[in-house]
Amino acid sequence: xxxxxxxxxxxxxxxxxxxxxxxxxxxxxxxxxxxxxxxxxxxxxxxxxxxxxxxxxxxxxxxxxxxxxxxxxxxxxxxxxxxxxxxxxxxxxxxxxxxxxxxxxxxxxxxxxxxxxxxxxxxxxxxxxxxxxxxxxxxxxxxxxxxxxxxxxxxxxxxxxxxxxxxxxxxxxxxxxx
Numbered sequence: 446x447x448x449x450x451x452x453x454x455x456x457x458x459x460x461x462x463x464x465x466x467x468x469x470x471x472x473x474x475x476x477x478x479x480x481x482x483x484x485x486x487x488x489x490x491x492x493x494x495x496x497x498x499x500x501x502x503x504x505x506x507x508x509x510x511x512x513x514x515x516x517x518x519x520x521x522x523x524x525x526x527x528x529x530x531x532x533x534x535x536x537x538x539x540x541x542x543x544x545x546x547x548x549x550x551x552x553x554x555x556x557x558x559x560x561x562x563x564x565x566x567x568x569x570x571x572x573x574x575x576x577x578x579x580x581x582x583x584x585x586x587x588x589x590x591x592x593x594x595x596x597x598x599x600x601x602x603x604x605x606x607x608x609x610x611x612x613x614x615x616x617x618x619x620x621x622x623x
Contacts (some may be wrong), residue, residue, distance in 0.1 A: 446615055450544040450554035452575070454565045457557045459545050462579070462605070466543065469606035475613060476539040480532055482546025492519060494603065508557065541613055555609070555617070557578060557599060569594060579605055 451466075463479060470477050476558045482551055490497040490507075493623040499507045500520055516610045517535075521527075529547045536542060548554065548568065558580040565572045569575040579597040586594040597605050 446533065446536070446538055447540065447554050447616065448529075448540055448542045448544055449576075449609065449612070450547060450550065450552060450574075451557065451567065452545075452548040452564045453557035453559075457562055458599070459557055462557060462602070463543050463545060464601070465602040466606055466609065467535045469602060470541065470609060473606065475541055475610065476518050478536050478539045478542050479544075480529070480536070480542055480544045482529075482544075489516065541609070550574075553612075555597075555605075558584060559599075563589050577608060 453459055460481075467477050467479070490500065496507045496509045496518065500518060505520055505522070509516050509518070529544065529552070531552050533542060543571040544550075544552070548606055551574055553576045554572070554574055556567060556572075556575045556578045558567050558569075558578055560582070567578070567589065568593055569578050569586065575594070577595040577597055578584065578591075581599040583596050583598050586592070586596050595608060597608055599605070
């Protein structure tokens, strides 16, 4: 399974890009899953409903299953937050996992950069794990000292999907010895 982060400052359009990329990558024959990190408390369960009551009673894990989907809710209780690597082990094998969050992790990322974020510095000049930058309007990464970095038009999702598809086909999966 290959992992590609979609990174950038809050409000830059990470979720919008991921949602647009998924059907385009699937149309190219790739299987895709996603992992999203949130910095705030999120509850996917409805207070008062059975699974919520199970968790509130102290269950470590609760699975909710229907004829259309299932979900696993895991309470950390006093345990530390799991790493991205730990969470990836819970996913079924796919061609690509798109990750939103964990922007400082040591895995390949595509950074989104927008002029509205110019009060915040881009990450790509100092982060060698960023393999491309998508922006609107397009920017020149060489201005930031990154001559090796592809610049993609953020408003052309087909081109971004083509880049990712090419990366999936040509990138080498790391082994435990590397």
